[in-house]
Amino acid sequence: MRTDLAKEASGILPDCEGVTEEVAYEDGIETSRILIKSDEAERLLDKPKGRYVTITFTPHALSDREARRRIAKRAAGELTAMHGLTGDSSVLVIGLGNRNVTPDALGPRVSEHIFVTRHIQMYCREILTCKVRTVTAFSTGVLGVTGMETVEVVSGVVSTIKPDLVLIVDALASMEADHIGNVIQMNDSGISPGAGIGNFRKSLNQNSLGVPVVTLGIPLVVSSGTIVIDALHKLYPRREYSGIVKLVEEKLPEGFANMIVSPKDVDAMVNDGAKLISNAINLTLHGEQYSELEKLLR
Numbered sequence: 357m358r359t360d361l362a363k364e365a366s367g368i369l370p371d372c373e374g375v376t377e378e379v380a381y382e383d384g385i386e387t388s389r390i391l392i393k394s395d396e397a398e399r400l401l402d403k404p405k406g407r408y409v410t411i412t413f414t415p416h417a418l419s420d421r422e423a424r425r426r427i428a429k430r431a432a433g434e435l436t437a438m439h440g441l442t443g444d445s446s447v448l449v450i451g452l453g454n455r456n457v458t459p460d461a462l463g464p465r466v467s468e469h470i471f472v473t474r475h476i477q478m479y480c481r482e483i484l485t486c487k488v489r490t491v492t493a494f495s496t497g498v499l500g501v502t503g504m505e506t507v508e509v510v511s512g513v514v515s516t517i518k519p520d521l522v523l524i525v526d527a528l529a530s531m532e533a534d535h536i537g538n539v540i541q542m543n544d545s546g547i548s549p550g551a552g553i554g555n556f557r558k559s560l561n562q563n564s565l566g567v568p569v570v571t572l573g574i575p576l577v578v579s580s581g582t583i584v585i586d587a588l589h590k591l592y593p594r595r596e597y598s599g600i601v602k603l604v605e606e607k608l609p610e611g612f613a614n615m616i617v618s619p620k621d622v623d624a625m626v627n628d629g630a631k632l633i634s635n636a637i638n639l640t641l642h643g644e645q646y647s648e649l650e651k652l653l654r
Contacts, residue, residue, distance in 0.1 A: 406545025469634035
């Protein structure tokens with residue numbers, strides 16, 4: 357069963373060579389830092405080599421304003437450590453997904469809440485009270501709506517804007533129902549849009565775009581087959597996980613196994629998740645002065 361989360365993939369193969377993990381706990385938030393270093397680990401986990409940070413928080417924290425603030429601050433710290441940019445570096449934030457399909461609308465919603473500055477610097481620099489980073493934001497749409505591959509759209513924007521970093525946001529797929537709406541993952545290895553649900557598109561990474569790429573997202577969907585596997589694994593914890601997967605793949609009707617499921621309150625999850633991630637990105641790109649910059653929008 358597919359998953360976008362490196363932590364879930366490494367959990368299936370805990371003794372995989374070429375993978376290291378560091379875990380920290382603070383204020384009810386778990387932060388896992390996984391490094392995939394070898395070609396063999398990349399093949400076995402089906403995840404490109406690179407750094408993966410997973411922030412796991414308690415259920416319902418996403419809907420709590422104060423909890424979101426704490427999580428956003430933690431995520432901003434991890435993002436800052438990952439991108440390694442100077443204060444003068446420019447950033448392009450890309451929101452992937454279809455804004456008309458709620459479980460896939462996280463990226464577009466986040467892009468709407470990014471504090472962009474390129475136009476201010478170009479046309480009304482005099483209103484700025486401090487030095488700010490050049491930030492742009494864009495939502496790509498999807499192939500079925502635009503007729504264009506996502507990598508084509510993003511490559512065109514990158515060649516025009518010429519950012520120092522591309523930061524990509526997308527909804528993710530999980531293989532554990534408990535992780536839906538309770539996890540943020542970020543990595544520096546790029547993303548293959550739709551891979552978590554089996555719809556592979558060309559990867560967006562430093563090789564394809566020509567600039568460093570950092571991706572982040574929240575899992576919002578899970579396959580129906582994964583739910584069955586997860587339930588059986590909890591009922592029979594002593595049974596080998598791979599055996600449960602094989603049993604479900606053999607017995608589950610194909611139409612049922614290919615269904616993608618989201619929770620009934622996914623609309624609220626997307627709204628709250630967009631607030632959380634956009635806040636984390638804004639804090640990362642503009643620092644503590646972000647609250648002052650916000651006043652320019654009022």
